[in-house]
Amino acid sequence: MSNVVEHDTPPATHGGNAPAGRLSAIRWRSAGIIVPFGALFLLLSVTSRPFLSTTNLLNILDQQASIVIMAAAGTLVLVSGAIDLSVGATYALAGVVAAQLVPHTGIPVALAAAVLVGLLVGLVNGVVTTYFRINALIATLAMSFIISGLANLVTDGNLLILTDSPDFANIARSAFLGVRSSIWITLLCVVAFGILLSRTRTGRYLYAVGGNAEAARLSGVRLNRVRVAAFMVSGLAAAVGGVIDVSRVLSAQSTSGATLTFTVLAGMVVGGTSIMGGEGAVWRTTIGVLFIALVGNGFDLLGVNPLYQQITLGIILLLAVGLDAWSRSRR
Amino acid sequence: MAVESVRDLQVELLGIRKHFGGAQALDDVSLRVAAGTVHALVGENGAGKSTLSKVCAGVISPDSGVVRAGGEDVVFRSPRDALARGIATIAQELALVPGLTVEQNVFLGAEPRRGGLLDRKALRRRYDELAEHVGFDLVPDSPVSSLRTADQQKVEILRALSSGASLIIMDEPTAALSREDTELLHDTIRLLVSGGRSVLLVSHFLSEVLELSDEVTILRDGRLVRTSAAADESEASLIDGMLGRSLDSVFPGLPPAPAESASIVLSAVGVHAPGVRGVDITVRAGEIVGLAGLVGAGRSELVMALVGASRVRSGEVTIDGEPVDVRAPSEAMRSGIALVPESRKEQGVVPLRSVEENATLASLATFSRAGFVDRRQERAAAGAVLESTRVRAASPRAPMSSLSGGNQQKVLFARALLCGPRLLIADEPTRGVDVGSRRAIYDLLVEQARAGLAVLVVSSDIEEVIGLSHRVLVMRGGRVTGELTGADITDENILTAAFLDTDTNKGADS
Numbered sequence: 001m002s003n004v005v006e007h008d009t010p011p012a013t014h015g016g017n018a019p020a021g022r023l024s025a026i027r028w029r030s031a032g033i034i035v036p037f038g039a040l041f042l043l044l045s046v047t048s049r050p051f052l053s054t055t056n057l058l059n060i061l062d063q064q065a066s067i068v069i070m071a072a073a074g075t076l077v078l079v080s081g082a083i084d085l086s087v088g089a090t091y092a093l094a095g096v097v098a099a100q101l102v103p104h105t106g107i108p109v110a111l112a113a114a115v116l117v118g119l120l121v122g123l124v125n126g127v128v129t130t131y132f133r134i135n136a137l138i139a140t141l142a143m144s145f146i147i148s149g150l151a152n153l154v155t156d157g158n159l160l161i162l163t164d165s166p167d168f169a170n171i172a173r174s175a176f177l178g179v180r181s182s183i184w185i186t187l188l189c190v191v192a193f194g195i196l197l198s199r200t201r202t203g204r205y206l207y208a209v210g211g212n213a214e215a216a217r218l219s220g221v222r223l224n225r226v227r228v229a230a231f232m233v234s235g236l237a238a239a240v241g242g243v244i245d246v247s248r249v250l251s252a253q254s255t256s257g258a259t260l261t262f263t264v265l266a267g268m269v270v271g272g273t274s275i276m277g278g279e280g281a282v283w284r285t286t287i288g289v290l291f292i293a294l295v296g297n298g299f300d301l302l303g304v305n306p307l308y309q310q311i312t313l314g315i316i317l318l319l320a321v322g323l324d325a326w327s328r329s330r331r
Numbered sequence: 332m333a334v335e336s337v338r339d340l341q342v343e344l345l346g347i348r349k350h351f352g353g354a355q356a357l358d359d360v361s362l363r364v365a366a367g368t369v370h371a372l373v374g375e376n377g378a379g380k381s382t383l384s385k386v387c388a389g390v391i392s393p394d395s396g397v398v399r400a401g402g403e404d405v406v407f408r409s410p411r412d413a414l415a416r417g418i419a420t421i422a423q424e425l426a427l428v429p430g431l432t433v434e435q436n437v438f439l440g441a442e443p444r445r446g447g448l449l450d451r452k453a454l455r456r457r458y459d460e461l462a463e464h465v466g467f468d469l470v471p472d473s474p475v476s477s478l479r480t481a482d483q484q485k486v487e488i489l490r491a492l493s494s495g496a497s498l499i500i501m502d503e504p505t506a507a508l509s510r511e512d513t514e515l516l517h518d519t520i521r522l523l524v525s526g527g528r529s530v531l532l533v534s535h536f537l538s539e540v541l542e543l544s545d546e547v548t549i550l551r552d553g554r555l556v557r558t559s560a561a562a563d564e565s566e567a568s569l570i571d572g573m574l575g576r577s578l579d580s581v582f583p584g585l586p587p588a589p590a591e592s593a594s595i596v597l598s599a600v601g602v603h604a605p606g607v608r609g610v611d612i613t614v615r616a617g618e619i620v621g622l623a624g625l626v627g628a629g630r631s632e633l634v635m636a637l638v639g640a641s642r643v644r645s646g647e648v649t650i651d652g653e654p655v656d657v658r659a660p661s662e663a664m665r666s667g668i669a670l671v672p673e674s675r676k677e678q679g680v681v682p683l684r685s686v687e688e689n690a691t692l693a694s695l696a697t698f699s700r701a702g703f704v705d706r707r708q709e710r711a712a713a714g715a716v717l718e719s720t721r722v723r724a725a726s727p728r729a730p731m732s733s734l735s736g737g738n739q740q741k742v743l744f745a746r747a748l749l750c751g752p753r754l755l756i757a758d759e760p761t762r763g764v765d766v767g768s769r770r771a772i773y774d775l776l777v778e779q780a781r782a783g784l785a786v787l788v789v790s791s792d793i794e795e796v797i798g799l800s801h802r803v804l805v806m807r808g809g810r811v812t813g814e815l816t817g818a819d820i821t822d823e824n825i826l827t828a829a830f831l832d833t834d835t836n837k838g839a840d841s
Binding site: 199200201202204205207208211212214215216217218219220221222278279 | 638640659660661664665670672677678679680681682683684688692693695696699702703704746
């Protein structure tokens, strides 16, 4: 009984747009990333023997852990119609704060401090972009400078090495069921953020706010709260990502997040989350990030000059955004 | 050297067919627009009016059929091709650059130049020539953003004329206009036609169609019903033709007005807010109150104040005697006020989300436990309300953007009703809605009143206010300047109150 709504006259046709065409364009788009991902996966399985090994696949996941986590959370911000360009800087700040504290306070306090830093940055981002009405692009860009500066203050410009706290490595590098904890944390985050976006009231509101803010407001949605929440999740995720990577290499520096923001953004966009807000999904973002990772892995395995890797990524990104614009223009 | 228009252009469309996917949008439709006439195109949403006008404008190329301009067969691959043949379109949403002046907009992309620089003198000379030629009186160097909509449409028309247009296609040109502006535009159209140009008018307003046009073509389900002289048609005959059946009457019968003793649901006293200067208003249970007035009289501003969407400076609002916190829409809704907003597109629809999600957006808390949406409960409630509001959609999970305007509007009613309101406010409930859906929306409003809700209807369509209301309040200058009941609810009385200047001490705002 899928057709609850009565149908007493034939479906109307609307001017220049056939509803059937629009519908399928949207459906096609939501599944869009699956097809190239599957194709690439298959191609690499066939052309490279080591690709399909458990070690290689788990390695990819381990390396992408922080990016997947940040992109999953960033999807919430993007869906709400905003953007967070400060995640790279927050990642670095949370990492150096944890690294600086660990030798003195032990792991729990250091972790709590890092998480607090992330949430705080998110709160400030959210407040600045909503209550102060500063465009999110500019606000979070400005914030990223401030946060980077703070990270520099924390480290004094030095590389922090955690030789005295080897236990910190356990956060990301302990194994459970043959899989590294970094991957388990990633899984946990992806599932949590995914459920938050697709199953909760807040998630619904994020889509509504990004899709039509005024409509959401008049429907009683508290816009600012919803947006602040998205930024706080993003900040939290950046902190988790930062901690994971510090734990993996047991060192931290204030400049570690420099290009990360854009890698994260690329993953979301390739996954089909629209930079215009109102649509997107965490699982698609995850596939998007992994797709980019597969391209990199494939280039490595096949011994292609890494130079082409960047060029390819650029082209993929343009294709993804072009597809977004194209499917929008068809509605 | 102004561009000379192709005068006395006759445009014919012969046997036009067009399909989109599986749907036949146009099936063997022919149309002839004679020079110096207004030809109206009417039909329900989805009847093929817009598609046909787009074929004429070169936006859509037909699957088969012939387009003939000035007696010659032509093939339009783009609107540019059509324009070269003297056919231009004034879009529903105006495409002007707000920051540029009138004359700059008129000659946008075709500015006179000298040595690579803009020749301002020539620009003004050409503008004056053109404006004088058609008899428009706009100040050439005022920015377009400062003009009222009717004047902005004039700018669009001038732009079309400057590029030599002789047939101008107007798609719902008055849908967003106040009564005053509508009159202005009608004068403009008459002026154009008296100069030998022709207008293809797509409009939902049948009175407008009958008043302005020489010929009317009725479309239904992509087929031509008939073309006849406007003088031979009436609103009833047009509606019969559009629906293929006769509509008993445009408005449903109202339930009897509630007695004086009926409980007062909405009571607002001394409301001051942006655009609202001290309004007292009550609505009883089971009563439909119409709020009339000119655009800018403060009707929508009052509505925004009541639902907590604007900054209320003072005043007391109660629902069933309980005070309402009007500082946020969420609070007003909690008190039992629900709104179907004025602008469906800007304030109502979340286009990319499903019909179902759009319906439950305002009442999601009811279907949630610990912050999680209970999908099953949501689906059941949405299904029921979408059925009772008679929404026609392929599926409750279809994106909102795939619905016609009328059905989208019904979904917004569903959204409001799911909140279980005591007061239902509908601002311009049938703007841009086809005739069939219009009646369904009237039925809905009357049903709600019958069920004991208080209903407040804001409308610029005086017929609508008269046909639907037990009581009419007329606003002017942010105040209520007239209250009409029973037999006093007439066109003249409403207009008199809307125009009457009872406001002797202007500017004495509190």
